[in-house]
Amino acid sequence: MRSKKLNINYKWTINAFIFSFVLAVIMNFSSDILLKKSNIIIAFFVLLVIVFTGILFDIIGIAVATGTEEPFHSMASNKVFGAKQSIKLIRNADIVTNFCNDIIGDICGIVSGAALTSIITKLSLSGARSTVYATIFGGILSAVTIGGKALGKNFGMHKSQSIIFAVGIFLAWIEKYTGVDFFPSNSKRNKK
Template sequence: MSKNKKGNSRDMHKWLLKIFIWSITISSSVSLLSDLLLRRVNLLVAFILLICIIFIGIVFDIIGISVATAVETPFHAMAAKKIHGSSIAIKLIRNSDKVATFCNDVIGDICGIVSGTMGALITDKLLQQMLNKNIPSEALSAMVGGMIAAGTILGKAIGKTYGINNSRKIVTRVSKILYLVQKDR
C-alpha cells in the first residue's frame, strides 16, 4: 500500500471516529435536554420545542445539500476580492462529503430521533390531559408520529429543492456566519 493511501485511510478512520463521538455527544445531550425540558413544560411549549427541533433538522439538511451541490469557482473570485468567508466556503465545498455527512446524517438524523422521542412524550402529556376521553393511546400515538414524520419529510423535500437551486447563496451565508464565529475566537 502506498504512503498516500495509508494516510488517506488513517484520515478516514479519524474522521469516522470523530463523527461517531460527535454523534454520541450531540444526540445524548439533545435527548437529555429535551426530555428534561418536556417533562416540565405545558403542551404548547412542548409543541414549539418539537417544531424547533424539526426546523433545525431541515435547516441542516439544506446546508448539507447546498454544500454538496455548490460549485467552487465563484468562491475563488470572491476570495480574490477578499470577501469575508470565501476561503471558508472553498473549504466547505472541498470537504462536501464530510459537511454533508455532518449536516444531513449527524444533525439531521439526531433531530429525527429526538423529534420522535419528543412525540412520545407529547403523546403521553396529551393522554394525561384527556383521561376521560375515549381516544385509544395507539391511535393518538400514530397520529402524533405521523404528523412529525410528514412535517419532517415535507420540510426536507422543500428544503432540498431550495438548497440545490440556491446553493451558492446558502454556502455564502453559512461561510460568512462561520467566519464571524471564527473571527471572535
C-alpha cells in the same frame, strides 16, 4: 478491470461516531428536561424547533454537496468576508454533508420521535385513545419532516451558492470571535 481504491477517512469516521454520541446525549437530555418542565404548547414548540433544525441542516448539506467553489475564488482573492470559509465548506463536502445530513439530521429525527412520545404522555391519554393520538401525531410529524426535507432539498440545490456563502459568513464570524477554525487551511482536499 481494475477497481478504484476506496479512500476512507478513518479519523473523520471515529470523530463522527464520538461527536454524534455526545450530541445525541446532549439533545436528548435537553429536550427531555425542557419537555418535562413545560406545558403542552411549549412542548409542541420544542418539537417544531427540533424538526426545523433537522430540515435546515439538510438544506445546508445538500447545498454544499451540489455547490461549486469557482464563484468564491474571485471573492476570496478580493478578501470578501466568508468567501474563504465557503471554499473550505465545498472542499470538505463529504464531512459537511455527513455532519449536516447524517449526524444532525438523524439525531433530530430520533429526538423528535422521543419528544412526540413525551407530548403524548403529557396529554395523559391511555388505552385506544393514546394509540390513535400517537398514530395521528406520528403521521403528522413524519409528513412535516419528510415534506420539509423534500422542499429543502429542492431549495438547497437551486440556491446552493447563496446558502454556502451564508454559512461561510457565519463560520467566518465564529472564527473571528472565537479563533476556532473548522477546516484548517493546510487541508488540500478537493471536491470530487
